[in-house]
Amino acid sequence: MSLRLVRIDDRLIHGQVVAGWLRALGAKRIVIVDDATARDEFMREVLTLAAPQGVPVEVCDVAGGAARLTQLAATTEPVIVLARSPRTVLALRQEGVPIGVVDLGGMGFGPGRKRLHRTISVSPDELRELRELEQLGTRVEIQIVADDRPIPFGSLDSGR
Amino acid sequence: MYGKSPAGLTSAVKTAAVWTAAVGAGLVAMALLAAFAPVAVLGAASGPAAAVATPHTISVSIWQAALIGLGYYLANSPWLFGLAFFTLYRPLVAGFFVGLILGDPAQGTLIGAAINIPYLGFISAGGNLPADASLAGWVGTTVALASGLDPTKAIPIAFGLGMLGTIIFYGRMAVDSVFAHWADARAEKADIGGVAFMNVVPGQLLLFVASFVPVFLLALNGPSAVQDVLNRLPLWAVNGLVIAGGILPAIGIALNMRFIFRGAAIPYFFIGFILMTATHQSMSLVVIAALGLALAYLHLNFVRPTAAAAETAAAATETATATAAAAEPAATAPEPAPEPAIRLTRGDLIRSWALWTFFAHANYNYERLQGTGFAHAMTPIIKRLYTTPDEIRAALKRHLVFFNTEPNFGNVVHGTVIAMEEQRANGAPIDDDAINSVKSGLMGPMAGIGDTLSQSTITPILLALGIGIAGGTASGSVVPTLTSATGNPLGAIIYIVLVSVVIVAVGYTAWMQGYARGKSFVTDILRSGAIDRVLVGAGVLGNMVLGALAAKFVVVNLAPTVTIAGAQLNLQAAIIDPLFPGALALGLVVVTWWLLRRINPLALLTIYLVFAMLAAYPFFGPGQKDSSDYSYGACTSSLLHQYSPCGPPPAPTAAPSPAPSAQP
Numbered sequence: 060m061s062l063r064l065v066r067i068d069d070r071l072i073h074g075q076v077v078a079g080w081l082r083a084l085g086a087k088r089i090v091i092v093d094d095a096t097a098r099d100e101f102m103r104e105v106l107t108l109a110a111p112q113g114v115p116v117e118v119c120d121v122a123g124g125a126a127r128l129t130q131l132a133a134t135t136e137p138v139i140v141l142a143r144s145p146r147t148v149l150a151l152r153q154e155g156v157p158i159g160v161v162d163l164g165g166m167g168f169g170p171g172r173k174r175l176h177r178t179i180s181v182s183p184d185e186l187r188e189l190r191e192l193e194q195l196g197t198r199v200e201i202q203i204v205a206d207d208r209p210i211p212f213g214s215l216d217s218g219r
Numbered sequence: 220m221y222g223k224s225p226a227g228l229t230s231a232v233k234t235a236a237v238w239t240a241a242v243g244a245g246l247v248a249m250a251l252l253a254a255f256a257p258v259a260v261l262g263a264a265s266g267p268a269a270a271v272a273t274p275h276t277i278s279v280s281i282w283q284a285a286l287i288g289l290g291y292y293l294a295n296s297p298w299l300f301g302l303a304f305f306t307l308y309r310p311l312v313a314g315f316f317v318g319l320i321l322g323d324p325a326q327g328t329l330i331g332a333a334i335n336i337p338y339l340g341f342i343s344a345g346g347n348l349p350a351d352a353s354l355a356g357w358v359g360t361t362v363a364l365a366s367g368l369d370p371t372k373a374i375p376i377a378f379g380l381g382m383l384g385t386i387i388f389y390g391r392m393a394v395d396s397v398f399a400h401w402a403d404a405r406a407e408k409a410d411i412g413g414v415a416f417m418n419v420v421p422g423q424l425l426l427f428v429a430s431f432v433p434v435f436l437l438a439l440n441g442p443s444a445v446q447d448v449l450n451r452l453p454l455w456a457v458n459g460l461v462i463a464g465g466i467l468p469a470i471g472i473a474l475n476m477r478f479i480f481r482g483a484a485i486p487y488f489f490i491g492f493i494l495m496t497a498t499h500q501s502m503s504l505v506v507i508a509a510l511g512l513a514l515a516y517l518h519l520n521f522v523r524p525t526a527a528a529a530e531t532a533a534a535a536t537e538t539a540t541a542t543a544a545a546a547e548p549a550a551t552a553p554e555p556a557p558e559p560a561i562r563l564t565r566g567d568l569i570r571s572w573a574l575w576t577f578f579a580h581a582n583y584n585y586e587r588l589q590g591t592g593f594a595h596a597m598t599p600i601i602k603r604l605y606t607t608p609d610e611i612r613a614a615l616k617r618h619l620v621f622f623n624t625e626p627n628f629g630n631v632v633h634g635t636v637i638a639m640e641e642q643r644a645n646g647a648p649i650d651d652d653a654i655n656s657v658k659s660g661l662m663g664p665m666a667g668i669g670d671t672l673s674q675s676t677i678t679p680i681l682l683a684l685g686i687g688i689a690g691g692t693a694s695g696s697v698v699p700t701l702t703s704a705t706g707n708p709l710g711a712i713i714y715i716v717l718v719s720v721v722i723v724a725v726g727y728t729a730w731m732q733g734y735a736r737g738k739s740f741v742t743d744i745l746r747s748g749a750i751d752r753v754l755v756g757a758g759v760l761g762n763m764v765l766g767a768l769a770a771k772f773v774v775v776n777l778a779p780t781v782t783i784a785g786a787q788l789n790l791q792a793a794i795i796d797p798l799f800p801g802a803l804a805l806g807l808v809v810v811t812w813w814l815l816r817r818i819n820p821l822a823l824l825t826i827y828l829v830f831a832m833l834a835a836y837p838f839f840g841p842g843q844k845d846s847s848d849y850s851y852g853a854c855t856s857s858l859l860h861q862y863s864p865c866g867p868p869p870a871p872t873a874a875p876s877p878a879p880s881a882q883p
Contacts, residue, residue, distance in 0.1 A: 099656075
């Protein structure tokens with residue numbers, strides 16, 4: 060399995076990912092799946108150039124991402140997958156991308172959102188999507204940086 | 220400048236100015252007091268006359284404990300131009316100031332440097348803190364200095380304190396979320412000053428109580444408590460602490476190697492290490508750094524432009540030009556042609572930047588991270604651009620949302636957003652979504668680059684340099700440098716100056732360029748490859764300095780002997796070191812680096828501590844009878860020995876000792 064980390068993080072590429080996860084996992088490629096970002100020429104270039112030298116970044120929409128990730132999952136190249144929302148990951152999972160674990164790494168607070176743990180907040184919709192992911196057999200965990208111990212989503216989700 | 224535009228000056232800015240002046244005056248007073256107090260307060264306790272065998276102790280007065288508590292608060296506060304995190308927070312700097320307060324800046328700096336080494340690879344990103352280095356620095360140095368501890372022993376003790384300190388940080392991160400809601404309420408009333416107030420005052424009052432009180436008490440009572448515990452420990456366990464102090468630096472150095480010990484930069488680490496061991500740990504870190512700079516120049520211009528690099532560069536320019544062509548119309552679109560009616564002044568920009576630089580983390584919290592800090596920084600801009608309560612309310616609420624980036628390089632985001640706000644106020648069709656998407660889109664990538672530059676490259680390299688200078692010159696190659704060296708406060712001072720200049724210059728440039736050129740500045744600087752050149756050059760320099768630091772501070776002394784042709788030979792002194800001096804220390808660092816890719820640093824640290832204790836236990840013989848027993852039997856009874864292959868601790872200011880004395 061080459062999808063070493065499938066992470067939901069609304070900041071996509073940032074310090075925790077570049078200085079932390081990338082090194083910790085020895086990942087060689089980052090695939091960002093997000094429809095809005097894929098349409099934004101400027102953000103695509105910024106994200107591509109923001110990763111360290113020698114780590115290619117691909118920005119895909121959900122449809123393209125599902126095909127690309129299915130292809131990458133069959134190789135041995137260690138890959139980090141970043142998405143902004145649970146909806147994207149759920150869509151990928153429904154398209155048949157083999158995602159065993161999804162990591163909640165950064166989901167900022169805002170109106171109508173509930174804080175689950177430290178910097179992880181969810182909207183009612185996202186909560187439902189995460190539960191659905193678990194029903195599909197994808198484990199949902201909170202692990203903000205690689206050196207943290209993962210916390211199972213189920214232990215924080217009191218409402219089910 | 221402020222006098223001309225009283226309207227643009229919030230009450231919180233005034234408060235900030237007054238507080239800063241007061242704190243600055245306090246720091247000066249602190250330094251003066253410390254400079255003149257030693258003779259009166261401490262009498263003959265300090266100074267070279269103190270005997271080696273009986274470590275001098277210092278009793279910490281209530282006033283000294285209060286200053287140390289204040290220093291710890293300041294290290295976590297926004298008051299020192301936002302630079303506290305890069306200066307007072309670091310144990311090297313904390314050690315210098317605790318030394319000043321307690322009347323022995325040289326020894327304080329040395330202890331601080333020792334405590335700092337395990338935190339060299341320290342990174343705090345996105346509200347995540349692995350350990351509180353500042354508590355380790357401020358309290359650790361106090362305890363070690365006041366009870367006359369060998370700096371080597373201070374390393375493991377201080378590390379324990381660092382773990383404790385995260386409680387304060389995480390507690391504060393949780394409670395500060397409440398103040399963000401108070402700021403929301405002020406924004407609802409279009410109260411600009413109120414938002415600024417909520418970003419600073421409640422959080423800082425809380426932090427002051429939560430940081431000053433515990434550190435004051437620890438500084439007052441910690442030294443005797445630690446001394447009590449140490450007095451109860453068996454001799455081998457105390458030796459184990461010294462052995463731990465020799466191997467724990469390997470973890471700090473290896474953590475930092477995770478960022479720069481890569482590819483073509485790897486050999487420079489070994490060059491740095493060998494230069495240091497070949498000169499018996501006496502080469503100045505300044506010389507090593509100068510050499511590193513020269514080699515970085517050569518590396519960038521003559522080694523790196525290989526076929527592979529040229530290929531990726533060509534590919535990069537190709538995509539860059541392709542996207543540039545595609546992005547051309549979009550980039551020019553938002554420029555409004557007519558003369559704008561409302562213009563921001565340079566003063567507004569500088570005030571906004573200063574507010575951010577000071578208060579970005581004043582109310583750091585889990586819910587919004589730097590959200591209230593961002594809104595606070597926007598207050599001068601909002602005051603200038605918007606007049607009706609509705610506009611002001613909307614603008615405040617727009618900027619009170621979740622935000623987090625690296626607060627210096629990441630300032631391009633703020634500059635860009637300010638330019639967008641100015642265009643919006645002048646009627647350009649820029650809605651909330653456009654501003655939000657720039658903020659939420661750019662904050663991550665800019666943090667990625669900013670953290671790589673500041674936290675994992677520039678700061679640790681400058682710290683390594685400062686620590687190396689602070690470590691002074693050892694009296695010989697076979698003893699732990701920290702035990703035998705006289706500290707050099709210049710190490711802390713040089714570090715403070717260098718890091719402050721770099722951080723402020725980067726932050727100011729990013730802010731102003733972001734405003735002037737917006738998104739095109741972001742793409743220009745990313746396409747230029749300048750950041751990559753800085754990282755590669757810094758990697759060369761960093762590896763040299765880290766290698767030198769490893770040679771200076773990582774200590775492994777094998778105790779066992781082998782019998783060859785009837786002669787008892789110490790494995791390390793007689794066989795390994797003559798072939799490759801420091802080979803065991805070098806091996807330990809490389810193995811640690813390798814292990815860190817598999818094991819969590821805190822777990823590895825625990826393993827090393829347990830290993831140090833086991834390695835000190837006299838499994839193979841009777842052990843030491845008392846602390847001055849360096850007989851053959853005592854020396855060879857454990858796996859590792861705390862000092863040279865076998866010998867007594869050296870005098871702190873002694874001339875180079877020619878040979879280990881007790882070697883049979």
